[in-house]
Amino acid sequence: MRASRYLIATQKETPADAEIISHQMMLRAGMIRKLASGLYSWLPMGLRVLRKVERIVREEMDKSGAQEVLMPAVQPAELWQESGRWEQYGGELLRMNDRHGRDFCFGPTHEEVITDLIRNELKSYKELPANFYQIQTKFRDERRPRFGVMRAREFIMKDAYSFHVNAESLNDTYQVMHRTYCAIFDRLGLDYRPVEADSGAIGGSASHEFHVLASSGEDAIVFSTDSDYAANIEKAEAVAPAGDRPSPSEEMTEVATPEQRTIEAVATFLKVDANRCAKTLLVKAEEDDNGNSGLIALILRGDHTLNEIKAENLPDVAEPLTMATDEEIEQVVGCKAGSIGPVALPVPVIVDRSAAHMVDFVCGANKEGHHLTGVNWERDVALARVEDLRDVVEGDPSPDGKGTLEIRRGIEVGHIFKLGNKYSKAMNATVLDENGKSAILEMGCYGIGVSRIVASSIEQNHDDKGIIWPDAIAPFEVAIVTLNGHKSPAVMAAGEKLYEQLRQAGFDVLLDDRNERPGVKFADMELIGIPHRFVVSERGLAAETLEYKGRRDEDKQDIPLAEALPFLISASPRNGL
């Protein structure tokens, strides 16, 4: 491509509303432009990257035996009503009416559509397992779209759905997809980790997320120091403290704690550590059989935080997790939230494993402006129910018993699920099994955030001059910069000749033949992040040399003109493929 005929839409200024590096650099390098909140146009330079990511995903999916399909973006409400998600899915589902007033949505995911397709198409276990994928534009009407294409409303996703006659077959394909995802992210040059994850609203029995490690990541990822254990903090188990709970050594005493409403305030006021205080949270309970919904108390150690996913997954806690209002607390307990505690609390109590190990602890007295000290489980208050309720913290023991936990930030770029029969059962998707009996299909689903990968790669590959693309997804692999080519026909001719030579060898080449100052061209090529750069100049031609600089190199070097191609081949990762 000749830069003079190409949209090089670089910008010097960092856009004010772009918070993270990838968003800033994609705007500055002319990769994307904002149309409206969470809606982005891909300019030619950015689209080249997106297409290369797509191609790698497609090639590896094909290699895994998955079959590519393309389902409509617009989906009829009837299928979502059949699965039950038309009601469950909240504001993220973009709903619309067609000209006849019928309900549709812009698909954020395609479980219903593929299940409908397959229940009509496949009849026998002999046709299974089968795995279908598509690479497609999705829409999720995020409440707060942000970070450019990282969390856009319209985005490109690879979604795959597998179908099985039994759980063993699902398990096999799940493992194949796990390996395929690793192959994809390896080829994309990402520093990533597969981690255990909660299967969440999409349902199912097991799932793994694939996270790109980056400080801007929105997820906290937990690793063991001594094993392969890795999990999203949403899922990571906080194991029970070792040993028995120590015996009480203090008497329970009521103390006045006027105006002390937070754990920190109470701990400071009473001169104890926060880990000696119990935190009591009141949340809505699941409705009982009569449709009545009360409150339920969750008790944590004062220095721990509630893991909302773990709480929500408890059958007696209402989903979604809903904190009790101040009014509800006052009505039920008779004091404000800052003074409640488990002793004589008139609602059921669930105690976190670590909180259950506390001794001689401090908690609210259920009396405005008062706390209890020297409280002990069983002696002062029954310990009826203990659960894992909290987020793990650095230094916690690893759930697999090997080492302790570390926490880093991650960007979720892939997610694989064992759905089981959640959708196939609701939508009556069956085949005949080996015995000629109707069997409900087992399903898996497997997503990759294709457009998000572009931003994730930048989060991991940049410096103060701009993006540093891995060769595999660079918009162009090599730039040829002609210095003052508009004044020197010899420079322009040499640039053109090299351009043709490298193109014919199969490289994606950008010939920067623009009538711009050298500094502008160099800055643009670095901002755009092209991995390899040759400079053609009159001075160089006189010595029959070119200047070469790799995007990560400190220094440039002179290369004999005749050796440009073999040099590039040896410098490119293609050499090793």
Place this chain on the structure above:
Amino acid sequence: MRASRYLIATQKETPADAEIISHQMMLRAGMIRKLASGLYSWLPMGLRVLRKVERIVREEMDKSGAQEVLMPAVQPAELWQESGRWEQYGGELLRMNDRHGRDFCFGPTHEEVITDLIRNELKSYKELPANFYQIQTKFRDERRPRFGVMRAREFIMKDAYSFHVNAESLNDTYQVMHRTYCAIFDRLGLDYRPVEADSGAIGGSASHEFHVLASSGEDAIVFSTDSDYAANIEKAEAVAPAGDRPSPSEEMTEVATPEQRTIEAVATFLKVDANRCAKTLLVKAEEDDNGNSGLIALILRGDHTLNEIKAENLPDVAEPLTMATDEEIEQVVGCKAGSIGPVALPVPVIVDRSAAHMVDFVCGANKEGHHLTGVNWERDVALARVEDLRDVVEGDPSPDGKGTLEIRRGIEVGHIFKLGNKYSKAMNATVLDENGKSAILEMGCYGIGVSRIVASSIEQNHDDKGIIWPDAIAPFEVAIVTLNGHKSPAVMAAGEKLYEQLRQAGFDVLLDDRNERPGVKFADMELIGIPHRFVVSERGLAAETLEYKGRRDEDKQDIPLAEALPFLISASPRNGL
């Protein structure tokens, strides 16, 4: 690909609701499945064809110098309000509200979005001309979706938009696009014609449509017998009859025509040909400056039909064309529609060129159940205004003066427009010109119906056994059918060996290794339309031969096993590329 691991979703029965061949065959061959009215999923077999069409379109667009972008499918109403189309575009625009209640639509086309992008991105004539395209999912909420992917609501389109500092530059790019479209449709193996077209609601000064000729086509295409003239009937000019109008020879006489309400009835009743009768149509006139809208009369020869586009393009006729109601006619004229005529009609009259040449003609008397005979222009009624109002008919003289017109059916697969400044003016998209002055951009736009091409190709390439794909877009170029391979390891091994050999030579191969009867396999491969077929059998192996049959061949032939690849190369059009 191995058929045993691939979704071969063929069906024996012709689906009852599929009216045209391509729709029937795409369903029967397992290429598409209906999700809802006008919404189709592409199964693996169909998607392979679609992707090959996309690739050819992309390659030729890239070759033309156009740059690929990707704009959001979901577009904010504000831009459509700026261009004025939010109000003008009717029920085909799928509108929706996001979670904050803001107005959006699912883009049926992207003039507004690209114009907004470019007015922010390009500043100087030096950056022009520039042509941007995308291949993307669009939505048009058709009142009556039909014919499968031929007229679906959700479909894939290649849309391109070019920007220019003056009309000459637009003209140059328009010619480049015309040539590019020919190159695309040539490579796709379509029998097509570029024809002059009305530029319609999208606006602009000139346009050409590209039509695939097929009897199922929804458009009538007009050709000259003796020249290159070709036009959509919407646009084709009906030239004025040669010579002067003959002199009157009859007196004007009122005759009773009780219950005779149509041209045919009146002509039969009065024993004259329909071409001796004048047809008078009352339509809504454009509003005057005071906002009042009356009626206007259009007079045609009785054997001619009104061309609604031509009528609508007249400045004094309301757009969209709206026929007067029975009530309005009775109120204004005092009789029913069947008895109206131009003589003493109390509304303005526009006469078609051919009708203006009539002599001693019959028309309604503007008196219920009565007509006039022997009517003559000027003598009996003024001939104030003559226009081209009618559809051409076979045998009409060609507008270029060479030969006469023939009419065939066409499927529109491409459309190129000179938009001029319709959008750039409304949206104030300017650049600085050579003199440093702000100049409104000239624009062109260029569409191709990518998914429609798949169906169009089938309309032109099929027989009673199924589809006959051109090699360039066949889902697989060659099928290898193993006969009773599950019983014969030698057959299976020879099939696998040939499969690897042809694949490595770069062919898209489907190895039909299914455990099915030979007749089922042959029928499937023919229905799916794979251009080349090899059969591996025990009998053949004993003679070291394969059976070969081209999809269009009458007879099969035996080929030495060792010569399969060179034979295929010589039989494939790749040989000539």
